[in-house]
Amino acid sequence: MTPTRCDCAAPAPVRGPGFWTSGGWLLAALPAWFLIYLGLKPAADWLAFRALGLQAGSRLGEAVAFFAYDAPKVLMLLGLVVLGVTFVQTFVSPERTRDLLAKRTGAWSNLLAALLGIATPFCSCSAVPLFIGFVRVGVPLGATFSFLVSAPMVNEVSLFLLLSLFGWRIALIYTLTGVTIAFVSGWVIGRLRLEKHLEPWVLTVPFEASAGGKGPAGFAARMELALQGTRDIVGKVWPFVLAGIAVGAFLHGYAPAELLARFMGKSAWWSVPLAVLIGVPLYANAAGIIPIVQVLLAKGAALGTALAFMMAVTGLSLPETVILRKVLKPRLLAVFLGIVSVGIVLTGFLFNLLL
Amino acid sequence: MRIEVLGSGCAKCKLLAERAEEAAKGLGAEYTLVKVTEYPDIVARGVMSTPGLVVDGVVKSQGHVPTVAAIQALLR
Numbered sequence: 001m002t003p004t005r006c007d008c009a010a011p012a013p014v015r016g017p018g019f020w021t022s023g024g025w026l027l028a029a030l031p032a033w034f035l036i037y038l039g040l041k042p043a044a045d046w047l048a049f050r051a052l053g054l055q056a057g058s059r060l061g062e063a064v065a066f067f068a069y070d071a072p073k074v075l076m077l078l079g080l081v082v083l084g085v086t087f088v089q090t091f092v093s094p095e096r097t098r099d100l101l102a103k104r105t106g107a108w109s110n111l112l113a114a115l116l117g118i119a120t121p122f123c124s125c126s127a128v129p130l131f132i133g134f135v136r137v138g139v140p141l142g143a144t145f146s147f148l149v150s151a152p153m154v155n156e157v158s159l160f161l162l163l164s165l166f167g168w169r170i171a172l173i174y175t176l177t178g179v180t181i182a183f184v185s186g187w188v189i190g191r192l193r194l195e196k197h198l199e200p201w202v203l204t205v206p207f208e209a210s211a212g213g214k215g216p217a218g219f220a221a222r223m224e225l226a227l228q229g230t231r232d233i234v235g236k237v238w239p240f241v242l243a244g245i246a247v248g249a250f251l252h253g254y255a256p257a258e259l260l261a262r263f264m265g266k267s268a269w270w271s272v273p274l275a276v277l278i279g280v281p282l283y284a285n286a287a288g289i290i291p292i293v294q295v296l297l298a299k300g301a302a303l304g305t306a307l308a309f310m311m312a313v314t315g316l317s318l319p320e321t322v323i324l325r326k327v328l329k330p331r332l333l334a335v336f337l338g339i340v341s342v343g344i345v346l347t348g349f350l351f352n353l354l355l
Numbered sequence: 356m357r358i359e360v361l362g363s364g365c366a367k368c369k370l371l372a373e374r375a376e377e378a379a380k381g382l383g384a385e386y387t388l389v390k391v392t393e394y395p396d397i398v399a400r401g402v403m404s405t406p407g408l409v410v411d412g413v414v415k416s417q418g419h420v421p422t423v424a425a426i427q428a429l430l431r
Binding site for chain 1: 362363365367368394395397398399400401402403404405418419420422
């Protein structure tokens with residue numbers, strides 16, 4: 001996917017129009033959303049097997065029915081989830097997170113950073129100013145890394161999409177392990193005392209810690225910002241989501257059920273490091289990768305392998321590595337990539353063993 | 356007035372520059388618009404999340420792209 005993508009939404013010092021015109025109507029539209037959502041399955045079956053006259057149980061019929069059901073379902077879920085999340089995120093900003101972390105030390109700072117990473121809006125295109133902003137106000141280096149790992153990998157979008165598509169167990173596993181990897185890898189980096197491997201300009205460049213813009217005023221302004229953010233994000237990811245579901249629909253109809261069991265099943269131990277190796281350079285956000293994970297799981301991939309792949313894709317990426325090279329010397333960059341990758345591989349092994 | 360758009364050149368920064376231009380023209384004010392793309396310059400202005408909007412040296416917004424109407428309110 002495109003390396004310069006930037007899915008951020010943050011507070012705006014904006015006073016918007018009135019309640020109803022700005023987004024209050026959306027609250028009123030919620031019941032309609034649920035009714036349509038409940039009707040998707042029968043509508044998709046009707047379309048595939050009645051309107052198009054395809055045979056139920058046939059390959060083409062099942063593929064079409066899968067796509068006709070899954071595409072609107074995932075897009076509707078995505079719209080609702082992103083709207084809720086961007087609304088909540090108008091209350092959170094990287095500046096506030098930074099100030100919360102500035103006076104902490106020790107393992108506690110890593111845990112707090114990993115947890116705040118879930119809720120704080122973040123995009124990799126502002127990773128450099130954010131990194132410098134954190135380090136210069138005294139956030140420990142390890143805590144800064146805990147945040148950098150957690151923020152793109154675990155967020156409300158991944159949490160709620162996993163919850164609605166795979167159930168609470170997988171959503172919880174993904175979120176907890178993501179936070180754990182962020183916590184541990186940041187803590188290890190902190191213990192290694194690698195401060196001298198920062199590029200010198202990080203600590204010497206003239207720096208000012210601004211408090212950021214004023215917060216948005218009232219429900220209407222927040223809702224307007226959330227709507228705009230939702231349009232931006234959904235407008236950008238829907239082709240990838242549809243492409244993922246189309247691949248999924250094809251596999252659903254045509255691929256034998258155990259196609260991936262041999263390559264990505266529990267017995268193939270090497271599939272975990274391989275999935276991470278493939279996933280690390282790739283960049284996609286949670287919304288784009290989840291439909292693919294859905295197919296992998298349905299076709300016999302082991303849960304640990306699929307989760308490791310998703311974490312590697314969302315948590316680390318080639319564009320982010322190139323960006324971070326501006327503030328990290330090669331040794332520290334390599335340590336960062338190495339520790340996080342190893343953490344993800346171990347997590348994959350662990351879940352393939354346990355589940 | 357001096358309008359600065361801070362960001363390393365991602366899609367959102369370009370969008371913010373376009374909207375800031377439109378907003379300033381709509382107000383009929385005299386302005387200069389500068390794109391600040393180098394990280395040290397961005398950091399020196401106290402902006403941590405890009406894209407950032409700075410007007411006459413004051414940070415007006417960061418981390419998102421306000422609407423044209425909202426930018427006009429910030430420019431006034």
